[in-house]
Amino acid sequence: MHAFDYTAPESLASALAELEEAGDEGKVIAGGTALMILMMQRLVRPTRLISLRRLPGLGRIEVVDGGVRIGALATHRDVETSPLIRSRIPVLAETLSRVATLRIRNVATIGGCLAHADPNQDPPVTLLALDARVRIAGRQGERQVALDEFFVDYYQTALRPGEVVVAVDVAFPAPGNASAFHKFLPRTADDYATVAVAATVTLTPEGVCREARIGLGALGPTPLRARDAEAIVIGERLSDRLLAAASEAAIRVVDPIADPRGSAEYKRQMAGVFVRRALRGAWDRASREAA
Amino acid sequence: MTLRIRLSVNGSAREVLIPSSRRLIDFLRDDLGLTGTKEGCGVGVCGACTVLLDGRMISSCLALAAFADGAEVTTVEGLADDERLHPVQQAFIEYGGAQCGICTPGQVVAAKALLDEVPNPTEGEIREWMLGNLCRCTGYYKIIESIQKAAGHARL
Numbered sequence: 001m002h003a004f005d006y007t008a009p010e011s012l013a014s015a016l017a018e019l020e021e022a023g024d025e026g027k028v029i030a031g032g033t034a035l036m037i038l039m040m041q042r043l044v045r046p047t048r049l050i051s052l053r054r055l056p057g058l059g060r061i062e063v064v065d066g067g068v069r070i071g072a073l074a075t076h077r078d079v080e081t082s083p084l085i086r087s088r089i090p091v092l093a094e095t096l097s098r099v100a101t102l103r104i105r106n107v108a109t110i111g112g113c114l115a116h117a118d119p120n121q122d123p124p125v126t127l128l129a130l131d132a133r134v135r136i137a138g139r140q141g142e143r144q145v146a147l148d149e150f151f152v153d154y155y156q157t158a159l160r161p162g163e164v165v166v167a168v169d170v171a172f173p174a175p176g177n178a179s180a181f182h183k184f185l186p187r188t189a190d191d192y193a194t195v196a197v198a199a200t201v202t203l204t205p206e207g208v209c210r211e212a213r214i215g216l217g218a219l220g221p222t223p224l225r226a227r228d229a230e231a232i233v234i235g236e237r238l239s240d241r242l243l244a245a246a247s248e249a250a251i252r253v254v255d256p257i258a259d260p261r262g263s264a265e266y267k268r269q270m271a272g273v274f275v276r277r278a279l280r281g282a283w284d285r286a287s288r289e290a291a
Numbered sequence: 292m293t294l295r296i297r298l299s300v301n302g303s304a305r306e307v308l309i310p311s312s313r314r315l316i317d318f319l320r321d322d323l324g325l326t327g328t329k330e331g332c333g334v335g336v337c338g339a340c341t342v343l344l345d346g347r348m349i350s351s352c353l354a355l356a357a358f359a360d361g362a363e364v365t366t367v368e369g370l371a372d373d374e375r376l377h378p379v380q381q382a383f384i385e386y387g388g389a390q391c392g393i394c395t396p397g398q399v400v401a402a403k404a405l406l407d408e409v410p411n412p413t414e415g416e417i418r419e420w421m422l423g424n425l426c427r428c429t430g431y432y433k434i435i436e437s438i439q440k441a442a443g444h445a446r447l
Contacts, residue, residue: 001312001314002312003292003310003311003312004292004311004312005292005311006292006294006311006312006355006357008357008360029355032353032354032355032358033335033350033353036314036335036352036353036354036355037334037335037353040333040334049311051357051358053358077347100335100423101338101422101423102348102419102420102422102423103335103338103341103348103349103350103401103423104335104350104423106347106348106349107347107349107350107353107354189422190336190422190423
């Protein structure tokens with residue numbers, strides 16, 4: 001690998017100061033599972049690496065006003081095994097438990113996953129459906145960005161130079177709400193998904209959908225929301241016709257690329273199938289909640 | 292840039308100078324001569340380079356040696372107690388869990404990590420933990436059987 005300077009500051013303030021000073025030459029590193037590969041393949045060649053690994057408390061998973069705040073340094077495994085996440089936001093634990101292999105989940109962090117912004121990753125799909133908010137720190141202070149405004153393009157985010165992701169906030173589900181995550185893995189269980197879909201629905205006691213969000217992965221330059229499909233199901237009861245209409249609307253927003261996991265046309269068709277499955281899965285769970 | 296790191300490798304404390312870009316696998320193999328850890332794919336998929344960092348299994352090909360500063364690293368060389376093999380190693384020999392051997396150090400280290408956390412795993416748990424350790428010889432059945440036998444042995 002190319003030579004670079006490496007520091008591991010012990011406070012966020014010093015990390016941000018170092019990052020500002022490094023400018024374009026600097027990159028932050030946490031778990032490293034993504035950045036190490038990009039560096040070994042010479043796709044990025046930062047001359048300064050600023051490690052966040054020594055920042056105290058940045059991996060905490062804690063309750064904050066009506067939801068959970070997941071610190072950027074929490075690993076996928078930390079989130080997947082967190083009793084708080086498992087009991088209150090089970091779809092998130094379920095999604096993370098299916099990412100890559102345990103060896104990667106032990107290391108890869110939530111903050112790193114978001115900042116890396118690979119549209120093939122699973123966690124952003126579920127976090128989009130959960131309407132998560134990203135907390136970002138810079139020298140000027142902290143700001144929050146809704147996750148669906150965070151992803152800009154392939155590997156590009158709303159992070160400005162000198163900023164780092166410090167946490168992601170997820171609200172606890174409302175009564176009558178449930179979610180499901182479905183991904184299509186035709187090759188191996190640790191592969192990137194051919195398509196991934198997360199859906200969340202909130203039902204009235206009568207079984208009418210009050211609220212719905214659908215996240216799509218591996219189906220465009222960023223993780224996507226299927227907003228037209230969401231609008232179609234809101235105010236309705238579950239039926240095959242409704243699911244067909246929603247999946248047709250979702251197919252219209254996807255823009256997948258052909259790769260060894262499937263042709264673009266095949267992924268479009270699978271997007272429809274998996275939107276139906278995820279919506280039905282979320283709906284079934286929400287009906288049980290409501291019952 | 293040269294970094295000074297302090298770490299423990301298989302129970303012995305060390306303080307070393309390393310180039311900051313040294314990967315953990317290269318540090319273990321080239322600097323310490325611990326060549327039991329293998330490099331297969333080099334992108335965190337195959338599991339041949341599995342080591343434990345503070346007890347958690349990781350891909351040493353995707354870690355900087357700097358990440359081990361202040362930590363404990365366990366490699367396949369650290370499993371046996373002098374001449375007495377770890378139950379996982381013994382079981383791999385007795386039940387045919389190894390064939391050509393290139394993936395075996397990673398398999399054995401992953402299996403140890405599993406049994407440390409889940410002493411009596413179900414077959415499903417074994418498959419989940421070993422999912423990222425590829426073997427192109429045995430077909431996995433004997434690896435799973437070896438781990439089941441090792442778990443039985445560890446319980447005795």
